[in-house]
Amino acid sequence: MKQAVILIGTLTISLLLTACGEQSQTAVESTADYPSKPIRVIIPFGPGGLADVTLRLAGEPLGEGLGQRLVIENRPGAGGVAATTNILNSEADGYTLIVLTNGTTIAETLFDKLPYQITEDLVPVSSVTWFDLVLLVHPDAGVESLEALLAEKGNDLKIATINPGSTQNLTAELFNTRSGIDATIIPYRTTPDVLGALLRQEVDLVIDAYTALKGAIDSGQARPVAVTGESRNPAMPDVPTVTEAGIEDFVVTGWNALYAKAGTPPEILRQLNDSVARVVNTQDIQNRFRELGVEARATSAEQMQERLLDDIEKWRQVIETAGIDTL
Amino acid sequence: MPPLAFILVGLATAFTAVTYEIGTFTRMGPGFVPMVLGSILILLGGLTLCRDRQSEPQTGIALRPFIAVTTGILFWALLVEFAGFLPGSAGLVLLTSLALPHTRWHSVLILATVLSVAGYLLFVLQLGVPLNAVG
Amino acid sequence: METLSYLAIGFEQALTPQALLFCLLGVSLGTFIGVLPGIGSLTTIALCLPLTFHLEPLPGLIMLAGIFYGAQYGSSTASILLNVPGSAPAAITCLDGYPMSQQGRAGIALFITTIASFIGGSFAILLLVFFAPILADFAISFSAADYFSIMILALTAASTLSVGSPLKGLTMVVLGLLLGLVGTDINSGQFRFTFGIPALADGINLVALAMGLFGVAEILNNLSNGNVPLASREDISLKNMLPSKQDWKAFRNACLRGSVIGSFIGMLPGTGPTIATFMAYAGEKKLSDTPEKFGKGAIEGISAPEAANNASVQAAFIPTLTLGVPGDAIMAVMLGGLLVHGITPGPQLVTTDAALFWGVVASFWIGNALLLVLNLPMIGLWVKLLSIPYRILFPSVLFLICIGVYSVNNSSVDVLLTLGFGLLGFFLNRFGYPSAPLLLGFVLGPLIEENFRRALVLSGSNLATFITRPISLVFLLMTLALLSFTFWRGSIRHLNNPSGVNP
Numbered sequence: 001m002k003q004a005v006i007l008i009g010t011l012t013i014s015l016l017l018t019a020c021g022e023q024s025q026t027a028v029e030s031t032a033d034y035p036s037k038p039i040r041v042i043i044p045f046g047p048g049g050l051a052d053v054t055l056r057l058a059g060e061p062l063g064e065g066l067g068q069r070l071v072i073e074n075r076p077g078a079g080g081v082a083a084t085t086n087i088l089n090s091e092a093d094g095y096t097l098i099v100l101t102n103g104t105t106i107a108e109t110l111f112d113k114l115p116y117q118i119t120e121d122l123v124p125v126s127s128v129t130w131f132d133l134v135l136l137v138h139p140d141a142g143v144e145s146l147e148a149l150l151a152e153k154g155n156d157l158k159i160a161t162i163n164p165g166s167t168q169n170l171t172a173e174l175f176n177t178r179s180g181i182d183a184t185i186i187p188y189r190t191t192p193d194v195l196g197a198l199l200r201q202e203v204d205l206v207i208d209a210y211t212a213l214k215g216a217i218d219s220g221q222a223r224p225v226a227v228t229g230e231s232r233n234p235a236m237p238d239v240p241t242v243t244e245a246g247i248e249d250f251v252v253t254g255w256n257a258l259y260a261k262a263g264t265p266p267e268i269l270r271q272l273n274d275s276v277a278r279v280v281n282t283q284d285i286q287n288r289f290r291e292l293g294v295e296a297r298a299t300s301a302e303q304m305q306e307r308l309l310d311d312i313e314k315w316r317q318v319i320e321t322a323g324i325d326t327l
Numbered sequence: 328m329p330p331l332a333f334i335l336v337g338l339a340t341a342f343t344a345v346t347y348e349i350g351t352f353t354r355m356g357p358g359f360v361p362m363v364l365g366s367i368l369i370l371l372g373g374l375t376l377c378r379d380r381q382s383e384p385q386t387g388i389a390l391r392p393f394i395a396v397t398t399g400i401l402f403w404a405l406l407v408e409f410a411g412f413l414p415g416s417a418g419l420v421l422l423t424s425l426a427l428p429h430t431r432w433h434s435v436l437i438l439a440t441v442l443s444v445a446g447y448l449l450f451v452l453q454l455g456v457p458l459n460a461v462g
Numbered sequence: 463m464e465t466l467s468y469l470a471i472g473f474e475q476a477l478t479p480q481a482l483l484f485c486l487l488g489v490s491l492g493t494f495i496g497v498l499p500g501i502g503s504l505t506t507i508a509l510c511l512p513l514t515f516h517l518e519p520l521p522g523l524i525m526l527a528g529i530f531y532g533a534q535y536g537s538s539t540a541s542i543l544l545n546v547p548g549s550a551p552a553a554i555t556c557l558d559g560y561p562m563s564q565q566g567r568a569g570i571a572l573f574i575t576t577i578a579s580f581i582g583g584s585f586a587i588l589l590l591v592f593f594a595p596i597l598a599d600f601a602i603s604f605s606a607a608d609y610f611s612i613m614i615l616a617l618t619a620a621s622t623l624s625v626g627s628p629l630k631g632l633t634m635v636v637l638g639l640l641l642g643l644v645g646t647d648i649n650s651g652q653f654r655f656t657f658g659i660p661a662l663a664d665g666i667n668l669v670a671l672a673m674g675l676f677g678v679a680e681i682l683n684n685l686s687n688g689n690v691p692l693a694s695r696e697d698i699s700l701k702n703m704l705p706s707k708q709d710w711k712a713f714r715n716a717c718l719r720g721s722v723i724g725s726f727i728g729m730l731p732g733t734g735p736t737i738a739t740f741m742a743y744a745g746e747k748k749l750s751d752t753p754e755k756f757g758k759g760a761i762e763g764i765s766a767p768e769a770a771n772n773a774s775v776q777a778a779f780i781p782t783l784t785l786g787v788p789g790d791a792i793m794a795v796m797l798g799g800l801l802v803h804g805i806t807p808g809p810q811l812v813t814t815d816a817a818l819f820w821g822v823v824a825s826f827w828i829g830n831a832l833l834l835v836l837n838l839p840m841i842g843l844w845v846k847l848l849s850i851p852y853r854i855l856f857p858s859v860l861f862l863i864c865i866g867v868y869s870v871n872n873s874s875v876d877v878l879l880t881l882g883f884g885l886l887g888f889f890l891n892r893f894g895y896p897s898a899p900l901l902l903g904f905v906l907g908p909l910i911e912e913n914f915r916r917a918l919v920l921s922g923s924n925l926a927t928f929i930t931r932p933i934s935l936v937f938l939l940m941t942l943a944l945l946s947f948t949f950w951r952g953s954i955r956h957l958n959n960p961s962g963v964n965p
Contacts, residue, residue: 082872186916187648189912333633371629400864
């Protein structure tokens with residue numbers, strides 16, 4: 001039985017060493033007391049991803065500012081269905097928030113038979129993170145610029161991205177359309193696979209999020225030739241935007257934003273929006289986000305909703321043109 | 328009986344596969360491999376029918392455990408997000424314990440309590456699985 | 463040698479009280495989780511990741527890594543004792559481990575798997591320490607065509623897994639292949655066989671399938687038979703745990719082979735321990751002079767897969783730490799954890815943060831040693847588990863399976879799937895259809911199709927790519943050799959055994 005004691009002992013120690021998340025079951029308070037208990041933030045991705053990491057970083061100061069802890073809950077699942085269903089089953093009292101992303105606007109088209117309407121059932125609080133995608137080539141490929149690459153390869157161009165229906169993949173489709181060439185887009189399962197394809201030089205170009213490939217860029221494994229945003233990325237000031245490289249009407253910026261369930265009292269929404277804006281604008285958060293290669297920026301609720309609707313329409317067109325299947 | 332089932336599954340697969348683009352061998356569409364596999368399944372089902380003529384299972388299938396386990400797990404899966412972890416788990420233990428005859432309610436109740444509480448402490452509080460204790 | 467001086471730094475880092483504590487925590491938790499059927503290391507690491515944000519990067523990473531490879535030690539325990547795998551890769555250990563248990567040799571089986579795990583892990587760590595850069599470059603050079611050929615070899619090995627009618631075994635493989643296709647087709651984005659259910663859009667969860675097919679089905683099987691299994695009165699003393707001299711010889715070679723196979727598969731990004739264990743088992747069975755003893759308690763049948771299991775998991779760190787390309791989904795989660803600390807994973811990590819890199823590597827060794835020390839004395843405890851009355855054991859196991867499967871994606875649909883596969887497995891087993899080939903087909907199917915199609919896209923629809931690429935050619939030739947060898951052996955046996963008794 002000594003072994004059992006050791007086992008139980010170890011477990012008890014680990015239980016003690018880590019904080020136990022208590023779940024308080026107080027009744028819903030009036031809006032004047034908001035927040036009076038921890039706030040759940042549901043992330044439709046697993047831990048360790050960009051959305052997860054940035055929200056956790058911002059979550060601490062945000063919690064401090066609001067006076068209550070922010071509890072991150074990961075609910076991954078295709079199309080964000082698991083996460084969205086969860087928040088829609090909760091009260092619209094401001095104690096459950098959800099992170100929507102670019103991917104959500106894509107999912108609106110890909111998963112069009114869902115029993116809810118993102119645009120109706122959720123209301124915006126504010127954006128938190130904004131990030132561009134980056135186009136990369138192999139450093140030994142002798143590519144001077146994006147225009148040079150297109151001129152050289154033309155329709156033989158091979159682009160690697162992650163799975164169809166992802167922001168990265170649809171960006172490649174959009175790129176295809178706008179650039180006027182007919183490149184072959186080869187989907188891989190994960191970003192590391194995409195990087196592998198580039199390292200093996202079995203593709204000419206790779207499109208993915210900057211943060212995911214920052215390590216590769218910094219170490220010289222991959223060379224950025226263009227960024228997809230409206231303006232240059234401060235982390236790579238010498239890299240032109242795709243528009244600068246001569247391709248028109250091509251801007252892709254990814255974002256993460258906090259949303260709440262429709263019906264949440266407006267005072268609470270306003271309070272949240274204020275807090276998020278304050279936290280996001282602090283020097284510390286600005287710096288830490290920039291280190292990750294993303295931008296911390298808040299918006300008003302109306303601006304966010306406008307952006308949401310624009311993106312839904314934009315990606316709907318891309319999906320249709322590319323002929324990607326919907327569920 | 329299973330060979331027939333396999334033939335049916337194979338047919339269903341092949342029929343569904345046709346609705347996806349088939350393509351050619353060197354330019355496969357999403358329907359190609361399912362189509363091929365479905366056909367192989369039909370073939371194998373047919374072969375098994377001819378060769379291993381076994382219509383009865385090798386040993387009998389008792390009904391009671393089958394019902395107990397199925398309802399137990401169904402109960403847990405369907406209720407744990409609505410009624411909470413504790414009732415769901417307790418229900419699972421209670422229902423599945425019916426699989427064996429001469430249920431000793433005394434020990435079943437203790438087991439249900441111990442498992443539910445210990446499971447809650449470990450999985451929900453310690454590891455952070457997002458489920459409520461009750462509700 | 464430079465490496466040794468780096469290692470020294472690493473050990474210095476890893477032997478601090480804090481690092482040791484978290485190592486111990488990680489491996490203990492990992493072993494515990496590994497033993498429990500259902501909940502696996504990926505889920506646990508994902509759940510523990512937030513805890514590491516408040517720690518220094520090194521202890522945090524050490525702990526997560528400890529959970530990862532620790533789980534591989536524990537996962538065979540339930541396989542051997544209960545015929546219920548602790549994780550998907552451990553399903554193979556059920557095949558020979560459980561029969562050993564039924565023969566009253568559970569203690570020996572547990573002892574062997576622990577030692578085998580240690581050997582496998584150590585082997586891969588040696589590779590990591592001394593050859594990481596070369597191996598990483600080698601591993602990353604594998605393109606779609608090469609992966610395809612390896613998977614074809616693995617698929618051929620699947621034929622060794624079926625006990626009984628080869629036709630039924632093959633049917634299960636094909637069924638597994640089909641089930642693997644459910645979800646989104648990676649090459650086109652087409653949803654296949656999802657019937658409008660979003661939960662299926664990402665495909666069927668491997669854990670749900672494995673737990674249902676092996677766990678729930680096994681329990682249903684026992685309940686239906688009405689007999690309470692095992693409870694053999696085993697005498698647990700050190701003497702009884704030790705294998706015999708003959709056992710040791712068989713064991714040693716099997717371990718080495720398993721370590722090699724496991725390390726190789728493990729360092730290729732995108733494969734997993736499940737494939738490694740299957741191939742190690744198949745390799746042993748094919749190379750053995752007495753393949754008929756497999757499935758009935760062969761020492762090689764548990765030592766090779768267990769060595770392969772741990773080797774693959776440890777070897778997955780090779781591309782991860784050297785190139786910044788995670789060899790596994792779990793690695794990706796751990797690397798994500800580094801981001802919070804402002805550390806960007808990538809090849810520069812080895813040079814810019816040498817202390818971190820080598821500290822982690824050193825902790826692997828310490829962790830494996832700790833696991834050996836932890837696990838051996840516990841064998842007695844585990845075997846005592848057998849004497850728990852089944853009416854208490856089986857609801858507990860079902861409970862663990864439910865919560866374990868649920869926790870992977872916080873999805874009750876997965877639990878329903880587990881039930882479904884449990885029923886399916888149970889019925890099919892009753893009619894003589896074995897479960898192991900289905901699991902293998904399920905894991906391999908998507909990889910085979912995906913890589914075949916991608917290889918053709920990359921080569922411009924040129925089929926020659928599979929033989930012009932040297933690595934691919936090698937594996938295709940090996941597959942051919944394996945097939946001819948099997949037929950040759952089969953016909954020799956037929957000649958020697960004209961009565962046609964199938965071994």
